Every structure is written in C-alpha cells, then in structure tokens.
Amino acid sequence: MTGGLSRADFHSQNLERAREEALRLFNAKAGLQGAWLNWVGAQIYSFRPAAYASMVRRELQSLQEKSET
Structure with missing residues (x-):
C-alpha cells in the first residue's frame, strides 16, 4: 500500500472514486x-496502485x- 495506509483506510478513502470510475466505464459500454x-x-x-484497479474491477x-x- 502507498503511504503506509492500512488496507481498510485505503479502501475507505478510494471507494467513492472507484465507484465513479466503474460507472464511467460501465456507461461507455453502449457506445463501444x-x-x-x-x-x-x-x-x-x-x-x-493495483489495489485501486482491483476495487474498480x-x-x-x-x-x-x-x-x-
């Protein structure tokens, strides 16, 4: 993890951004x-980092x- 964040802290700090990113990717499906x-x-x-990519996935x-x- 980056910056010494625990896994739980990283998850809570990035969850909203991961959800927004996933929605953006999902919404592109119809056009592509x-x-x-x-x-x-x-x-x-x-x-x-890879942990963020996993969250988006x-x-x-x-x-x-x-x-x-």
Missing part, C-alpha cells in the same frame, strides 16, 4: 459495444451483475 471489453480491460490495467462487476437481473 463489441470493442468495450478490450477497452475496459486496458483502462483497468492502467490504474495504479469489483465495482464494475457489481454493476454488470445488477444490470443482468
């Missing part, structure tokens, strides 16, 4: 259609699951 999966993978891969998964029900 078939190209979305490769694009979103590249976006998530570029996020740092989890939030995006949650949005996808909700949209399927």
